[in-house]
Amino acid sequence: MWLCLNYYTMIQRHPTYWFNDGDTILHQKVLSNHDDSDIVYRIHHSKFSWPESPKFLLGSSSRTMAENDLDEELLDGLNGCKYVVLDYEQTIDVNDLVVLLDHFYGKSVLSPESDLTTRIVPILRITGPNQLNIPTLHEQAKKYFVRSFPNNAQELAKFQGQCAEEAMSLAIQYDIRQPQKPLLYYLATQTHLELHDADSQDSRTSISTLSHTISTHMISLFTPLLFTPPPTSHMECTDALAEHWMPLVIAPAIEDSAMGKPLQTLERMKDVNWSECGLCEECVRIKREEWTEEQERVWEIMDTWILEADAEE
Template sequence: MDRVRRSARVSSILRITSPNQLDIPALHEEAKKCFDNLFPKDAQELARFQCEHAEEAMALALQNDIHRCQKPLLYYLASQTDLDASPSSRIPPSLASSITKRTHELSSKLIDRFTPLLFTPPPTSHMNCTDALAEHWMSMVISPAIDNSAMGKPLQTLESMKGVDWVGLGLCEACAKDKVDEWTEEQTAVWELMDEWIFDTK
């Protein structure tokens, strides 16, 4: 079964077995675990994640007190620029408003964190490599980011940066690897910071 159909089936079971409907606690708890497992568990997985009906999934997570998956879902919503502006009729208006508010708050934090990194070519261990990186930074990083409205999409943008052939653009292999490692570390840092931003943990 593909992920979309599995998600629809698990979501349906989650609703039906909830206390508001058939109230089947054991099956409901199992459905919550299955639902939670549908969503990414680390930054690199989330960078490649696609989700239809993310607003509905976030609403289900909140309604059923499913904690862990709220982080990837909120990030996904915050990083999208082409989501349907009209909330699903399945989502109560007050809950839809709360999700929108949290999404905007997270988006602002992502932009504040990522914009300085995005617009500043980083140094490397070798002057020639630093020069090569700076020479191609506009065309390989900044321009695509602007075209894709990527200031609020740090995980996806960092993943794209890691995929550039920096050696072919003049960096030595050691410096190219160092940059990829740094960008992976930044993905992990954003992932971890989201616990504080979303759940107010310190």
């Protein structure tokens, strides 16, 4: 249902979160490219009372409907409701607010199993201090956010990088340190890095610069290892490894631009069935251990690269 707030602004009742017995109206200002089309929600204040009542429901923007200069059609039957305008310097995303309401109404409660992109990130963003400022839920979202990313080289080698660009920006914005290293590695391995439009220019520049620096270091470190078949404990195994190195290691790496993806490439090398290529079991075991150690070395040396890059900024 569309209603007129004033001559310039149309508002729409949210199709899901408009309850006839609700006691609180949330008025969300939505800016579009063409006009202002706001959304109103009629909800129950009691749904927000655990574990803390959000400050935005108690602040100066919270008044009764009758205290506001609103269209009579909008006021009809709502005079006793509390009226809260969600008007913040950083615009609140419509979907983020719905995800938050889903949580408080029990439709999709935030949990460790929640999807990163569709649940954890929206709640992390909307509960932050620059938006609705709900500290307890924000900290809970932070915890689940951290759990969504690898914390060692082997896990990172298989990481798919769900919403990595936006996640990195949020990790920086909210000073969430642990995911920044794996996210930075992942972003550094991407040949086409497109940072989230909502990020500030400074944030985009910083992430892009760091990613480029890390990528340069990784290529410099890993290229000699990639293009040089390693020796083994036995001459026969060394010859067999060298014979298959080009088709099984170098060629796939070139095709995948993997010179700058050391963890993934080393993991792929470990997955090759080297026994079928003529290597003995002992040499296969030793090589896989060495490649795992190399993954750990890359993971550890990244700390130095990040510190050096930060010092240069």
